[in-house]
Amino acid sequence: MPKSKYDTIYKDLKRKIESNEYASQELLPSENILIQTYDCSRNTVRRAVSRLVTDGYVQTMQGKGVRNIYQPTPQTAFTLGEIESFRESAIRNGRVPSTKVLVFMEITVNDSLSGKTGFPAGAEAYYIQRLHFLDDMPLIINHNYFRKECTPGLTKEIAENSIYQYLEQDLRMAIVNSRRVMTVEKITEIDEKYLELNSEEYNCMAVVSSYTYNSDGILFEFTQSRHRPDYFRFQDNAVRRSGA
């Protein structure tokens, strides 16, 4: 459910671009036309369009217009710039996700873990290790740490489905911000075993570490995602600010 007018316009334009209602490399209707189309102010139109710019869907050109530069993302591509759960990403790509919980335990954060996760030492936390499948192929091992204080009531059953769905829908939690770091690391025996990798073929893998904050600005999740290298693909769109 779109929550606001500019969000409605944004989603509508996005859908039209994705469904080729505007030809690639062609101009979108001008702001004035869009104002009439959606019966709104110029600011509102511009807000919607500026989101399409950061999404890499369009490019604005002063004096000329707004060009559609959208190109469909290949399947299995993750998109950066937004927070998306494994399940959401899979569904968006038309795949069948499944999850196996390898470890579910409650722990107390010690100094070593505190340095790695950013959680305060002594805090209570859930540690969850999960294997994610796409169409029955094991692709990702996730090591999740959730601060218990912020995410009470997590169970193994929830972890088998969607933790984010539980946090947002049941706990009414707003997940706001996530810092992610991508690196390449050597594979471990656990990776080799569960992802069915051969270390002679691939001896390292893509690792995404993410630090996620809730709407109170509290770091409540640290996750390390270890991706099968041959299926790892992250996509990003960058905008160069003139004269930066």
Place this chain on the structure above:
Amino acid sequence: MPKSKYDTIYKDLKRKIESNEYASQELLPSENILIQTYDCSRNTVRRAVSRLVTDGYVQTMQGKGVRNIYQPTPQTAFTLGEIESFRESAIRNGRVPSTKVLVFMEITVNDSLSGKTGFPAGAEAYYIQRLHFLDDMPLIINHNYFRKECTPGLTKEIAENSIYQYLEQDLRMAIVNSRRVMTVEKITEIDEKYLELNSEEYNCMAVVSSYTYNSDGILFEFTQSRHRPDYFRFQDNAVRRSGA
């Protein structure tokens, strides 16, 4: 040189956050205060702040205020969401960059290359292979393809310095948009030789493929950057739009 009022405010707030003038986890001055401070309208302040949000510097909370959630990025971290040349990134991290041109040639795009780069078949292009050093350590091999039509006059000498500087300052070209895809690929003999890698230790590496468009919406650059895995680090900030 900041080009606009909101850009000035954005840069000033950013600097203050980075230099700890606002304590971490604390609130920034309210919009009303900022309006007085910078003698401007509310929209202008909000525009500056919203850029800090996408940068992951602050988090806005309706009814509460704007919290500083900035954490300094470790050195050698690249930042996503913006286009930055190797040279710029190195300087930002206080390192000494240098570049060695391995190959500089002019080519005609054939079908195979057209599929890879997105350039039309038959187009003229520069192919440049470069080795990038940070503090005398070889870190990245870049394979650049530039459409000659869009980037006339490229020379080996320019490639040894900064191509982007040439494009922006000399050709007055506006680089606007770049789509990037990160993957993990097996290392090649060229990688092994120039990056001084041992395939028994690391047999794959981080690869960033980027498709860059100019202000006319024309794809003028395709680059494949092959990064030493043990020094590769990409950072990103993601915002979850409520109810997405």
Place this chain on the structure above:
DNA sequence: GCCGATTTGTCCGTATGTATC
């Protein structure tokens, strides 16, 4: 629980500047 003050979120209208055609 209520109310008012504060703070951010959304939306509108207008004016002016700059680039393109």
Place this chain on the structure above:
DNA sequence: CGATACATACGGACAAATCGG
């Protein structure tokens, strides 16, 4: 030169969330 299109900036109005009394 004028018309069109996007960019910047201002001001005002109301809504929604938070907080303190």
